[in-house]
Amino acid sequence: MSAKPFVLVVEDDPFYANIYRTKLAKENIDAEVVMNGDAALISARKRKPDLILSDLIMPEKDGFQTLQELKGDPSLKDIKVIILSNLSQGEDMQRVKDLGAEEYLVKANTSLQTVIEKVKNHLGIA
């Protein structure tokens, strides 16, 4: 792994996008924030991230589809994905787990601190 870990964030809400950008930079983690699934796939193919944080409800290509395509691509399928959404229905959670995501966090129920800890855990820099 290069000196600085690289995290790809998929988030359409500019408010959240901004928070991710600021907080990850503060934690000395190289991060790129994209607004939808297509952009995420392009970015991931260009520079393979160590971890992907993805929202579920997004315009054009949503989180479910993005996850499916990521896991369907042999060169990308081993990237760990954490889903961060405000949906909390059991069905959604199960679907995401079945598609191969590492973890499912409900944004409003999770502190930012916890999110950062989990990210670090998955990056192995805890």
Added chain:
Amino acid sequence: MNLRTKIFFLIGGLLAVFFSAVILFTSYKLTKDFSGLEQENLHKNLDRVQDAMNERIKNLSTKLGDWAVWDDSYQFIIDHNEEYIQSNLQDNAFDILGINFVVFIDADGRVVFQKFVQNGKEVPFPSTFSDHLMKDFADGEISKAGNHQEFVTLFGKLVVYTSRPITSSDGIAPANGVIIFGYIVDGNEIQEIANLTHLDVTYALFENPSDKPDGFDLARANLSLENNHFIPKSASSQMITGFILISEADGDPVFILRVDMPRDIYQKGQSSILLFVVFILLSGIIFCLATFYLLGHFVLDKIAYLDQEIQRVRKGSDVKKEIIISGKDEIAHLAEDMNQTFKDLEENEENMRIQNESLELSKKATLNILEDVAASEKELKDKTIELLKFKQAADTSFDHTIITDADGVVIYVNHAAEMLTGYLREEMIGAKPSLWGKQMSHEFYEKMWITIKTEKKIFAGEITNKRKNGQVYLVSARITPIVSEEGIIQFFVGIESDITEERASQLRIVRHAAELQESNELIEKQKERAESILRYLQSIGEGVFATDLQGNIIFINETAKKLVGEDSSEDSKKRYSEVFLFLKKRKSLNMSISFVEEVLKEENVVVFPQNVSLVRKDGILLAVSGTISVIRDENGEVTGTITVFQDATKQRELEDMKNSFLSVAAHQLRTPLGSMRWSMEMLLAEDLGKLPKLAKEVVSQIYENSGRMVVLVNDLLNVSRIDGETSREEKESVNIVSFMKKVIDTMRPEAEKRGVEIIFSEPEETAPEIIASSKHLYEALENLISNGIKYNRENGTLTITLEVTEEILVLKVSDTGIGIPEADQSRIFSKFFRAPNAVLKETEGSGLGLSVVKSYLEENDAKISFESKENRGTTFFVEFPLRSTKKRV
């Protein structure tokens, strides 16, 4: 082995052991003593040799003393005059003095004069020796050299020297130098010491000896300054050897003296021991032989003779001849006793012979009498057999048979009569049949007597009799009068057979028939009732079907057929799974569920879970809700199952709409809330720069309040049971006591903050485990306790108790708070309802808490209820059923 040999070995063996012990002990002790004596002697001799050695040196020292206090010597040290040397220290003077060298050293430690003479000729003074001397005297402190004498090893030889300070003859002037005499110790010197001590002495240098005497290496290893004598163990029987170590004044070992000494003491000791042993052995043998001879003569010979004589008598030769043993000891007495005994035996034998003869005579007479007796016995036997034949004939009859005389007195009864009446033969013979009769009316008996006695006809009829044990029985009787040729009644023969059993079974059959009639009517009624129930079930709006224990359909109504799309002409008697396939949506997969098997296994009622569908015949899925339970007969035995279900499509659609609305609503509410909370977190973490203290406090408060909104949103979802984070969980076994403790522990800080004391009293017996979804149970109990704290008064208490009965476990949560107004008690579990006094006390609150509590507890089969008085407090009761196996019959 005879007596003689035994005694010989016994005495011989004992003496051998005794003498061996004495010899071994004595020779060990004596050898040890002699060795000790010998060693002591050798040590003394070693001391003597050393003393002789010292004496030689002392002589040299004394000679030197004369020279040291001689004024000429004193003068010589000062002026070194040649005259002193010429007149006193010519080559031959050395031989007279018995020395090999002389050295003069002045007060400054310089050598004034030195000379070395060997075999009468002067030789150069060996430099090694000068060096050694200079080492000792170089410091110039002459006075210290007084009376110095020692052995040293120099130029590979053993040298002895002695030194003295040189003073004036009057001893007044201080020492101005040192004079040293010395000589090489050689074989002659040692020989002189040997002569002096009358011992065999040899020597060897400690380091690099020219030739080593025997045992030198061993002695060298064992000798030291402290332990300068050594006597090795391995001495020969002729000689014993000892070693002495002679050291320099400073402790360096110089040489070893070997002293050999003949072992006189040891050898003398050995010969004494040998003499002693020979003496003991000889005396032992003599004692043994003497004892054996005497014992043989006085005892054994007599015994042998006695034995021989008894043998003779036993063989029968010359019985009259007596056994004669002279003397007055026990053996002689024994012989006399034997003689007497033999005599008595002889007399007895004669008596016996006479008796035998008379016995033979009487035997013959007896035999004659016995022959006569046998003849009359045979006659008796033949008659008895005839009699027995007759008795057996009557006895083997199964019917009660008696014979009476003309007056009715019993003269014969058979075995069957005994059995039937219960009286013994002896009791019956001589009595009248009234003994077991007398149960019928007086007229009956009168009529019977007329028939048999007056009319002389056979009587036949049924008579009730009474057994000896009081039991009454019914017989069919036949009494026949036996009349003589003259027309006089001689006997009556009565034959009876028991018909009690026969009559009783006839009665039973009649009664049974009546009962059958009755139950037939009952069944008819029940059938009608069942048919009306079936007609009702056929026509109701819910689908109904019933199965037997094997799952075969035994009933199915029209609605059920319609719902599943089954052809109504088809009969039941199919397996239910061929008709009804229920699916449940789980993890976006449809899984079939076997309600019937499940309910038969659990023997209870199962309510269909959510999302159950029925597969219609045309393949379309139909959303259904329903219940299934076991059917029990009047004895409580399970005989089958019954399922009632209905079309739940509309209901399911509504529910789905509600759920998706709530889900979207929650998402939309959470999105801005979440981002605000994360931003505030960053502000508080000062990721965006330092905040003024006051601003930080305000942000912190907003953060906390926004948390309440998150809880509100979550509560909303919880009430609708659609929250994926909490509503999907498997049930597990929960220990309620430790579970309760965990809940209380998390609530304690809050209680302390509000000044409420929590008291938890555990049940005395171990509470059984309950089956529950632990996360929901936890939240429900947490909520109850939280309420108990929040709506309590200050310094109030919250008491939690657990009671266990056989069937339920009751948890009581009792507070001392504001209570629930009576008017509001019915609405307390409704969603969004909060009692006015609660709103007043705690402005925060969604009104969903108790509703969620109730829903979660019900999910775990627990019931919740409460008792409350305004301003006094509320007690909530939670009842958990205990599913013990005992409960099932």
